[in-house]
Amino acid sequence: MDEMDAVRSLWAGTPEGSAKDLATARASLLRTCQSTPERQEQPRPSPRRRLFGRMWRRGLPRLATAAGLAGAVAAAVLVHQGNLMGPATPANAKELFALAAAATEGQPDLRPRPDQYVRTSSLVAAGLMMRRSDGQWAEALQVRREERWVPAEAGLPMLQREETLSTSPADKDRPLPAHITKALSKREGVVEDILYSTSCKDAPDATLSFLRLHTWPTEVEALSQRVRAVAARRPSPAHTRLWATLSELIRLSAARPSLTGALYQVAAGVDGVTLVRDAVDVAGRVGVAAAFDDGEGTRYELIFDRETYRYLGEREVPTGDRAPRGPAREVPRTQSPSGSAVMGVEVVDRLPKLSADASRMTIPC
Amino acid sequence: MADLATALELSDAELVHRSWREPEAFAVLFDRHAPRLHRYATRRLGRDAAEDVVSETFLVAFQHRERFDLGYTDARPWLYGIASNVIGKRLREEIARYRAHARAPDPTEISYEPDGDSPGLLALNRPLVTMLAKLRSGDRDVLLLIAWGELTYEEVAQALDIPLGTVRSRLNRARKKARHALEGTPMLSVMDEDCDG
Numbered sequence: 001m002d003e004m005d006a007v008r009s010l011w012a013g014t015p016e017g018s019a020k021d022l023a024t025a026r027a028s029l030l031r032t033c034q035s036t037p038e039r040q041e042q043p044r045p046s047p048r049r050r051l052f053g054r055m056w057r058r059g060l061p062r063l064a065t066a067a068g069l070a071g072a073v074a075a076a077v078l079v080h081q082g083n084l085m086g087p088a089t090p091a092n093a094k095e096l097f098a099l100a101a102a103a104t105e106g107q108p109d110l111r112p113r114p115d116q117y118v119r120t121s122s123l124v125a126a127g128l129m130m131r132r133s134d135g136q137w138a139e140a141l142q143v144r145r146e147e148r149w150v151p152a153e154a155g156l157p158m159l160q161r162e163e164t165l166s167t168s169p170a171d172k173d174r175p176l177p178a179h180i181t182k183a184l185s186k187r188e189g190v191v192e193d194i195l196y197s198t199s200c201k202d203a204p205d206a207t208l209s210f211l212r213l214h215t216w217p218t219e220v221e222a223l224s225q226r227v228r229a230v231a232a233r234r235p236s237p238a239h240t241r242l243w244a245t246l247s248e249l250i251r252l253s254a255a256r257p258s259l260t261g262a263l264y265q266v267a268a269g270v271d272g273v274t275l276v277r278d279a280v281d282v283a284g285r286v287g288v289a290a291a292f293d294d295g296e297g298t299r300y301e302l303i304f305d306r307e308t309y310r311y312l313g314e315r316e317v318p319t320g321d322r323a324p325r326g327p328a329r330e331v332p333r334t335q336s337p338s339g340s341a342v343m344g345v346e347v348v349d350r351l352p353k354l355s356a357d358a359s360r361m362t363i364p365c
Numbered sequence: 366m367a368d369l370a371t372a373l374e375l376s377d378a379e380l381v382h383r384s385w386r387e388p389e390a391f392a393v394l395f396d397r398h399a400p401r402l403h404r405y406a407t408r409r410l411g412r413d414a415a416e417d418v419v420s421e422t423f424l425v426a427f428q429h430r431e432r433f434d435l436g437y438t439d440a441r442p443w444l445y446g447i448a449s450n451v452i453g454k455r456l457r458e459e460i461a462r463y464r465a466h467a468r469a470p471d472p473t474e475i476s477y478e479p480d481g482d483s484p485g486l487l488a489l490n491r492p493l494v495t496m497l498a499k500l501r502s503g504d505r506d507v508l509l510l511i512a513w514g515e516l517t518y519e520e521v522a523q524a525l526d527i528p529l530g531t532v533r534s535r536l537n538r539a540r541k542k543a544r545h546a547l548e549g550t551p552m553l554s555v556m557d558e559d560c561d562g
Contacts, residue, residue, distance in 0.1 A: 003540050003543035003544045003547055004511075004512060004540065004543075006490075006493055006543065006547055007493060007497075007508060007509075007512040007513075007543055008512045008513070009490070010408070010490055010493060010494065010497075010513075011407070011408040011513075014404050014407050014408050015404065016400035016401055016403060016404045017399060017400045017401075017402070017403025017404060017407070017415065017416075017419065018400070021403055021415070021416060022395075022399050022400065022403060022416070022419060024416060024420065025395075025399065025416055025419045025420035025423065026392065026395055026396075026399070028420050028424065029391065029392060029395055029420070029423050029424060029427060030389065030392055032388075032424055032427060032428075033384075033388040033389045033391055033392060033427065034388070034389065036388040036427075284424065284428060285428060286428055286429070307431070
């Protein structure tokens with residue numbers, strides 16, 4: 001027996017993992033698979049990519065820094081057109097926005113007919129705080145699927161559909177109250193529909209609705225002025241209004257990439273935005289993010305795919321750096337990242353069949 | 366998945382490729398490789414941590430499946446490379462496991478005992494386990510991917526994204542230390558740097 005045989009003999013009797021050993025891991029993988037949208041066919045890696053991939057990954061950050069924004073945009077076009085040599089790595093948030101803006105150039109706006117709908121699908125995660133019988137707080141992390149059917153023109157109803165996929169304790173050492181766990185688990189898999197109708201000429205929720213976004217300009221300066229005007233009317237703290245407004249517009253403009261690209265260019269001008277190289281969206285996709293810290297314990301991230309720079313979603317991450325302003329909260333703030341991930345945007349002809357106990361609401365003008 | 370029977374007959378590369386359009390095809394890859402990966406992780410970190418390692422490895426692999434080079438038909442090097450990174454994040458846990466094994470006065474104190482731990486063999490294994498705890502992490506990865514993961518030198522190079530020459534030099538260094546440990550001679554000081562090429 002030589003030394004390699006001796007090493008091989010260590011724990012040699014360990015059995016392979018059984019189905020029982022692997023059940024949780026397999027279920028976790030399947031959940032992720034099932035919540036992941038099908039992707040477009042991609043070309044097989046070319047020999048050129050394999051030859052130069054490592055060199056490109058190591059060398060580009062320095063090049064990108066030196067070349068500045070214009071160079072980054074050029075790199076993004078390269079990535080978008082062929083992606084032969086691996087992804088460019090932005091050096092800062094401005095470069096990331098430039099790459100994301102360039103990536104929207106090849107994406108056409110969705111143009112539904114007046115009788116059609118834009119359907120969006122997203123995964124949403126949110127933390128819920130609940131008090132246990134021992135007086136301690138426990139946090140649950142709830143993940144749900146949200147779908148919206150927004151009509152191309154006002155007059156047709158709008159459908160909001162939500163389905164809770166899971167509710168689990170955010171901290172394994174702090175289990176949730178049993179009666180609440182039982183109640184929440186009953187809601188898992190239940191589809192809740194709300195059908196909104198209105199007789200208004202314009203879309204309800206006048207400020208930031210899908211329906212109204214077609215009137216927003218794509219010229220950057222004009223768009224910037226309009227965004228700032230809307231932001232000024234928001235009730236949120238002054239230093240966070242612009243970022244909050246841009247985040248909301250970017251999320252809502254998924255059907256109109258020409259506007260999204262212009263919004264990225266406006267966002268590139270926001271002060272204090274930093275780059276987060278490893279951000280994970282609600283669907284578990286790892287990306288790169290532009291982040292805004294509100295200075296009160298929360299970092300707001302806009303997450304992009306690392307290779308295509310397509311928008312993946314947004315996330316709020318508690319940083320715990322500072323306590324929030326204002327009076328002390330009775331309910332402690334959640335510690336789990338929350339947010340939403342875009343899973344699909346498409347044009348459809350009609351609403352789906354409503355669930356049996358769908359709610360119906362009329363929005364007054 | 367639409368056609369499981371067909372998927373079972375696909376190569377790893379074909380499965381990964383298929384999972385781009387049918388994400389659930391990745392589960393077939395899990396069923397194919399997770400049992401042995403679990404065994405490998407158990408040997409390195411113990412039974413309790415093995416499931417987490419397997420779970421994280423496959424989730425990371427799934428999320429980055431577009432990066433898998435379809436020129437390789439076998440996904441094991443790719444998966445074991447990811448697993449090495451996952452295990453690397455638990456370095457202290459791994460070292461503590463080896464040290465606990467080396468210190469234990471009786472095999473029953475080890476939570477998951479190797480079948481071969483008869484008292485005689487344990488006397489032989491303890492210096493080896495001590496040696497494992499003292500190895501550089503890169504050397505340990507190479508040694509154990511070959512000895513326990515049953516990868517070839519080329520597959521280890523692919524898994525760890527290092528040149529073949531580095532695999533050889535790291536393995537050579539680890540084997541020397543293993544030999545010294547078995548012979549009961551004091552180990553030499555840290556060897557030279559990796560020799561690429």
